[in-house]
Amino acid sequence: MLGFNEYHTLSQSAHSEQRGQAARIAARAFLEHSGPADEQAALYAAVLSFLDDSSVKVRAALAYELLRSPNAPRPVMFALAQDESIIAAAVVQFSPVLLDSDLVALSRKGSKKIAEAILSRPQVGVNVCKVLAQEHSKSIDRVLLDRHDLVLPSDLLIELADRWCDDAPMRGTLLQRPDLPIAARFLLTERIADALLGARIVNGSIQPQRLNRLVRDQLDKATTGLVEGEPTAEHYSYLDALFQSDRLTPRLLINSVVNGRLQFFVTALAVLADLPTRKTEGILRSGTRRALHALYTRCGFEPSLRNLMARLTVLAREAHLETDVAARHFVVSQLISALIDDHEGDIPDSLDSVFAYLNEQNVSLAREAARGVMASFCEEASPDAAINISHLRDEQLALPAA
Numbered sequence: 001m002l003g004f005n006e007y008h009t010l011s012q013s014a015h016s017e018q019r020g021q022a023a024r025i026a027a028r029a030f031l032e033h034s035g036p037a038d039e040q041a042a043l044y045a046a047v048l049s050f051l052d053d054s055s056v057k058v059r060a061a062l063a064y065e066l067l068r069s070p071n072a073p074r075p076v077m078f079a080l081a082q083d084e085s086i087i088a089a090a091v092v093q094f095s096p097v098l099l100d101s102d103l104v105a106l107s108r109k110g111s112k113k114i115a116e117a118i119l120s121r122p123q124v125g126v127n128v129c130k131v132l133a134q135e136h137s138k139s140i141d142r143v144l145l146d147r148h149d150l151v152l153p154s155d156l157l158i159e160l161a162d163r164w165c166d167d168a169p170m171r172g173t174l175l176q177r178p179d180l181p182i183a184a185r186f187l188l189t190e191r192i193a194d195a196l197l198g199a200r201i202v203n204g205s206i207q208p209q210r211l212n213r214l215v216r217d218q219l220d221k222a223t224t225g226l227v228e229g230e231p232t233a234e235h236y237s238y239l240d241a242l243f244q245s246d247r248l249t250p251r252l253l254i255n256s257v258v259n260g261r262l263q264f265f266v267t268a269l270a271v272l273a274d275l276p277t278r279k280t281e282g283i284l285r286s287g288t289r290r291a292l293h294a295l296y297t298r299c300g301f302e303p304s305l306r307n308l309m310a311r312l313t314v315l316a317r318e319a320h321l322e323t324d325v326a327a328r329h330f331v332v333s334q335l336i337s338a339l340i341d342d343h344e345g346d347i348p349d350s351l352d353s354v355f356a357y358l359n360e361q362n363v364s365l366a367r368e369a370a371r372g373v374m375a376s377f378c379e380e381a382s383p384d385a386a387i388n389i390s391h392l393r394d395e396q397l398a399l400p401a402a
Contacts, residue, residue, distance in 0.1 A: 011046075016053075020061035023050040027065035031072065047076055056084050063087050070096045078102055085113050093117040100125035107131045112140065119143045124150055133160065138170070145173045154181045154234075165191045182226045182238040189222045213360060220252055224261040231267045231277050239264075239271045248272065250305060251357050257312055258332060258361060260322030272299040284313055304348050311338055329365040332358055 011022035026046040033040050050062045063080045066072035067090060074097045081091045081098065092098065092106060092114055103118050104127055115132050118124060119140070129152055132140055141160055144150065157177070161184035164170035171188050174180060193215050196202050202211065223242070227235050242248040248268055256265040270280040273295055283291050292313055296306040315334055319327040336358050339347060347355045 011049075016055035016057045019050075019053060019055065020058045023047075023053070023058050023062040024065045026050065027062055027072075031066070031069050044073060047073065051076065051079050056087070059083055060087050063091055067091065067094050068096070072097050074098070074102075081106055081114075085111065089113050089117040093120045100128055103128045104131050112137060115140050116143060119147065126151060126153060130156055136163070138164070138167075142170065142173055145170075145177060148177060152177075152179065154179075157181055158184045158187075160184075161187050168195065182234055183241060185226055186223060186238065189219060193219045217255075217361075217364070220255040221259060221261075223247075223252060224256040224259065224264040227261070227264040227267055229263065231263070231270075235267055236271060239268050242268075243271055250301075250309075250354050253309070254312065254354070254357070255361075257316050258321060258328050258365075260320075260328075262316075262321075269295065269299060274298075285317070289314075302350055304343075304351050305354070307342065308335065308339065308351065308354065311335060325365060325369045329362070329369045332362045332365055336362060 007022060007025055010018045010025070013019055013022075026043060030040070030043040030047050033043055047062065047066075050058055053059055059080065062076075063083070066077060066080075072095065077091055077095045077097050081088050081095070081102070083091075088106075092103070098106075103121075103125070107115055107118055107128060108131060112135075115135065115137070116139075118128060118132065124147070129144060129150060132144060133156055141164065144152065145160065157174075157180055161174050161180070164174065165187055171191065174184065175188055196215055197211065206214070226238065239248065242252075248271075253265060253268060256262070256268070266281045266284060267277055269275075269284070270277040273280060275295075275298070280295065283295050287295070289310060292310040293306050296309050301309060312331070312335060315331045319331055321328055321331065336355070339351065339355055339358070343351075
């Protein structure tokens with residue numbers, strides 16, 4: 001208990017420590033008061049009077065007492081949130097009475113320190129996050145992205161991905177978010193491929209043509225791997241964007257089938273043919289040759305490509321391409337043989353790039369399928385087993401001149 005006269009003496013003291021003590025007394029009395037309304041009003045007026053005190057210590061003492069209370073007067077806390085940075089940051093971070101609209105207003109005219117304090121709150125609304133992102137501050141955006149508990153809208157995540165796609169650490173931060181939209185992941189994947197192609201340590205280690213092929217194949221796999229499970233509106237938007245930007249190529253479609261990314265293949269054809277996904281899937285799963293040709297005609301494929309895709313579809317029905325590397329190699333080998341037979345070795349210009357791609361994939365898949373085969377054979381062979389070879393001649397080997 002404290003007499004009013006003693007409180008009045010403290011509040012009028014020339015020493016900031018004593019006025020700060022009076023501010024804490026008034027704030028505590030306001031929060032704990034349960035009496036008549038006129039007493040509550042008088043205490044509220046006392047609390048307000050300390051907002052005009054010239055000493056930071058006094059206003060800090062007032063903020064300290066009200067800081068974490070859900071019963072603190074919101075106008076007082078909003079005023080303290082615009083005070084000196086040491087006071088404002090604490091109020092913004094801990095006061096539960098500040099509304100999202102308050103935080104939006106504070107973030108628009110606040111400093112970087114205030115923005116970081118806002119992002120330290122347990123809950124931050126979508127509108128607040130959008131306003132903070134408008135600062136185009138790397139440190140603020142990093143904190144936003146590191147907070148996986150915050151619900152960031154898809155358009156904001158795409159905007160942030162576009163903003164920081166050329167920054168390697170920020171790319172990593174973005175890709176760690178489980179809610180990152182497919183379009184943003186694709187953009188970042190393309191930038192990673194470009195960065196690898198431009199890295200001196202990579203360029204110096206791998207022959208250029210092989211490097212381009214490796215990066216292209218991995219980018220194709222990443223592109224097709226972004227569509228999994230039941231098709232969603234986001235999947236259709238993503239594939240439509242690929243189609244509009246001429247990225248939905250025959251090579252990509254073949255890659256998706258050969259690597260067992262069948263959901264991508266089905267949904268992509270549904271987009272190209274403008275058909276329901278289930279109808280497209282039914283045709284691919286059990287449709288006749290005529291039905292397959294009709295589907296690929298609707299997709300806009302010319303005759304020679306239609307034949308190739310129809311044959312690929314039939315081969316894929318009988319193979320476990322998701323897990324069986326040997327099956328992938330078999331399918332690609334069959335496609336190459338069929339192309340050579342159909343065109344008597346004279347591959348049409350329209351299929352040149354596809355034929356070259358299939359040949360590259362044939363070599364890669366053959367290597368992958370053969371990897372470890374000899375080691376497995378040696379483990380299973382009996383100790384007495386031997387390989388019969390002819391005597392090697394003692395002659396110097398030399399490749400013929402080019």
